[in-house]
Amino acid sequence: QVQLQESGPGLVEPSGTLSLTCAVSDGSISSSNWWSWVRQPPGKGLEWIGQIYHNGRTDYNPSLKSRVTISIDKSKLQFSLKLTSVTAADTAVYYCVLNGAFSLASWGQGTLVTVSS
Amino acid sequence: EIVLTQSPGALSLSPGEETTLSCRASQSVSSRYVAWYQQKAGQAPRLLIYGTSNRATGIPDRFSGSGSETDFTLTITRLEPEDFAVYYCQQFSSPPMYTFGQGTKLEIK
Numbered sequence: 001q002v003q004l005q006e007s008g009p010g011l012v013e014p015s016g017t018l019s020l021t022c023a024v025s026d027g028s029i030s031s032s033n034w035w036s037w038v039r040q041p042p043g044k045g046l047e048w049i050g051q052i053y054h055n056g057r058t059d060y061n062p063s064l065k066s067r068v069t070i071s072i073d074k075s076k077l078q079f080s081l082k083l084t085s086v087t088a089a090d091t092a093v094y095y096c097v098l099n100g101a102f103s104l105a106s107w108g109q110g111t112l113v114t115v116s117s
Numbered sequence: 118e119i120v121l122t123q124s125p126g127a128l129s130l131s132p133g134e135e136t137t138l139s140c141r142a143s144q145s146v147s148s149r150y151v152a153w154y155q156q157k158a159g160q161a162p163r164l165l166i167y168g169t170s171n172r173a174t175g176i177p178d179r180f181s182g183s184g185s186e187t188d189f190t191l192t193i194t195r196l197e198p199e200d201f202a203v204y205y206c207q208q209f210s211s212p213p214m215y216t217f218g219q220g221t222k223l224e225i226k
Contacts, residue, residue: 036215046154046162046205048215059213095161101168102209103152107161 002028004096004108012090012115018083022096022108030054030074034099037070037081039092040110047092051099052079086115119143119210123218129226132198138191138221140206145186150209153182153191156220157202165204166191193223201225 003025012018022035029035037049050060052070060068064083072079083090091114098106120143130136140151148169154162164173166182169189179194193200206218 038215045219046207046217048217051213061214100164100173102150103164103167103173103207104154104162104215105164105167105173107163110161 002026002098002106004098004106006094006096006108006111008111008113010112010114012086012113013117014087014115016086016115018081018086018090018094018113018115020081020094020096020111020113021078022080024077024079024098027077028098029072029077029079035070035072035079036097036099036104038095038097038104038107039090040095041089041092048104049081049083049094088115091115118214119146119208119216121206121208121216121218123204123206123221125221126219127222127224129224130196131226132196134196135192135194136196136223138193138204138206138223140184140189140191140218142187142189142208146189146208146210148185151182151184151189152207152209153180154205154207155200155202156205157199162205196223198225 005023008020036051052058067084069082093110095110096108097104122141124139151169153166156162170182203220
């Protein structure tokens with residue numbers, strides 16, 4: 001089963017850019033798969049951020065679209081998330097996910113990103 | 118945007134009991150597009166059910182899903198101690214978008 005591991009700064013300053021990377025354990029990054037980012041503010045529910053296909057096609061949550069970029073680097077077996085102009089409301093645990101059939105099948109362990117000065 | 122409303126928000130039960138969790142959509146959703154997740158404290162969510170009624174790999178058969186159009190349910194029979202967690206329903210819609218219910222917290226009595 002594929003393993004996913006998020007990495008990146010745990011603290012980002014307000015108005016800055018949040019950047020995370022998800023390492024994929026095997027060559028499935030190059031297969032016909034969709035990969036997503038999901039976040040969860042402390043003590044709250046889940047919010048889908050967006051997804052990327054192996055060929056680079058992306059879809060984003062309309063509420064975040066103007067600030068989000070998801071990219072993929074198959075040579076490095078990873079995909080990435082950038083979220084610009086962050087505020088305290090962007091403080092959350094961020095998960096990278098392998099999509100399943102209209103579902104989110106395999107999740108990384110998550111990484112907490114705090115927006116604070 | 119389709120809104121999912123889960124009920125109850127929380128409930129307390131004892132091991133061995135059976136429970137049914139509800140997820141209601143603000144408009145009709147294809148049964149292919151509904152999934153359920155379990156999340157334990159400090160852990161990532163785990164996919165339980167996809168396509169309304171299909172168990173994900175390794176999910177015990179005491180978990181079952183059903184429903185159609187706007188009303189979907191997750192039933193857990195013979196509750197085990199490890200089943201006490203938060204459960205989320207999810208739907209997929211076009212243009213591509215995943216949305217989640219607010220969650221149901223299942224607590225041990």
